[in-house]
Amino acid sequence: MPNLAAAITEIGDKFTATASDLASRLSELEKRAAREPSGDYFAGNDNNPLAAALLDSKDVQNLSSEFRGRAVVKLQGERADITSSNTTVGAGRSAGTSLVPGHRVPGIVDPYQRELRLRDVIGSARTTSNSVEWAKEAGFTNNARPVTEGTTKPKSELTFDLATAPVRTIAHVFKISRQMLDDAPALAAYVGRRGTYGLQYVEEQQILNGDGTGQNLNGIVPQATDFAPAWNATAETDFDRINQAISQAEDSDIPVNAIVLNKRDWRKMLGIKDGDERYISAQSPFGLQDQRLWNLPVVATNAMPAGEFLVGAFQDGATIFDRLDVEVLLSTEDGDNFVKNMCTVRIESRLALMVSRPDAFITGDLGSITSGSE
Secondary structure, three states, X not given: OHHHHHHHHHXXXXXXHHHHHHHHHHHHHXXXXXXXXXXXXXXXXXXXXXXXXXXXOHHHHOOOOOOOOOOOOOOOOOOOOOOOOHHHHOOOOOOOOOOOOOOOOOOOOOOOOOOOOHHHOOEEEEOOOOEEEEEEEEEEEOOOOOOOOOOOOOOOEEEEEEEEEEOXXXXXXXXXXXXXXXXXXXXXXXXXXXXXXXXXXXXXXXXXXXXXXXXXXXXXXXXXXXXXXXXXXXXXXXXXXXXXXHHHHHHHOOOOOEEEEOHHHHHHHHOOEOOOOXXXXXXXXXXXXXXXXXXXXXXXXXXXXXXXXXXXXHHHHEEXXXXXXXXXXXXXXXXXXXXXXXXXXXXXXXXXXEEOOHHXXXXXXXXXXXXXXX
C-alpha cells in the first residue's frame, strides 16, 4: 500500500506541473493575440502614417454597418504641410534628415534695427481731431520808445495767421496664410514686431525730411532756416560750424536742446586730431565718449543724410501730435481671405507734426568732414 500511495502522489505532481505549463502557454498566446490588430476593419501598413493613424483611431474601430455620420482621424506629430513658396520662405531648406535632424535655433533671426531717437528730443502731445491748428504771429512792428509826458504814444502793429498741420496715416499690411500661422505660432508676433519697426522707421524719416506733398508730413528740415554764420571762424572745423548754427538758432530766443548728425559724420568728428596728430577728444580712442557737442546732446541717426546737420529747439519749437498710437490688427475678413484661407495683418499709426518756430531750427552742410579726405 505504501507503494500505491507514492505512485498516486507522483502522478498528481506531474499533472499539476503539466497543467501549470499549459496555463502559462495559453496566457502568453492570449497576450500576443491581444497585441495584434484585429484586421477586420483595415489592412495596416506600418510605414504609412495615415494607416497608422487609422489603426489607432477609436472612431474607425467602432465603425459598423449601422454607422451614420462621420469619423474624424487626426494625424499627430510633425506632419503638417507648409505650402508657402520661395517668395516668402526663401530658397533655404533644412539640411537635416530624418536620421540626423539639424540643430534648430528657436525663433527667427531678424536684421538689426536702427536706433530711433528723434522722438526723444521732440515735444509730444495728443489730439482727437484730423488736423492741428495754431495761430502764429505773422508780423510785429515795434514802435515802442521813450515819450514825453502828455504826448501821443506811438502805435505798434501785430498781425496773425492761422497755420494747419494735417493728421497723416502711416500704414502697411502683410498677408499670411492661416496654415503658416498654425504651423509657426511665433510668426504673427515676428511680423507684428518687424512691421511696427518698419512703421516707426518711416515715421522718423517723415518727421525729419517729409516734403509735405500728398500724404507726406511737412518735416523739420524742409521748414528749417538755412545756415548763415554770423562770423568767420579761424581755421574752421565742423565743430565751429555747429557752434555757429547753435548761435543762429538762439536768435529765436528759444533754448536749443539737440543736434542731429549722421552717424558716420559723428564718428569722423570723434577722430579729428590737432596739429600734433593728437585726438581733440580726451576720451578718444579708448575712453567712453559722451554724445554731446557744445554742451548739447547729439542725436546720431542715419535718418539724417551724411554731410548735413540740423540744430534746433526740438522741445519747444516743434510738437508731435499722436492721433493713433501704433496699432497691429489681424483679420480674416479682408477681400478673398476667407476663400484663400489667408489672414491680413495691418499696422498703422496717425500723427501730425507742428513746427511752430521754423526759425529755431538751422540746417546746413558740414565741411570737409564728409568729403572723404583728411
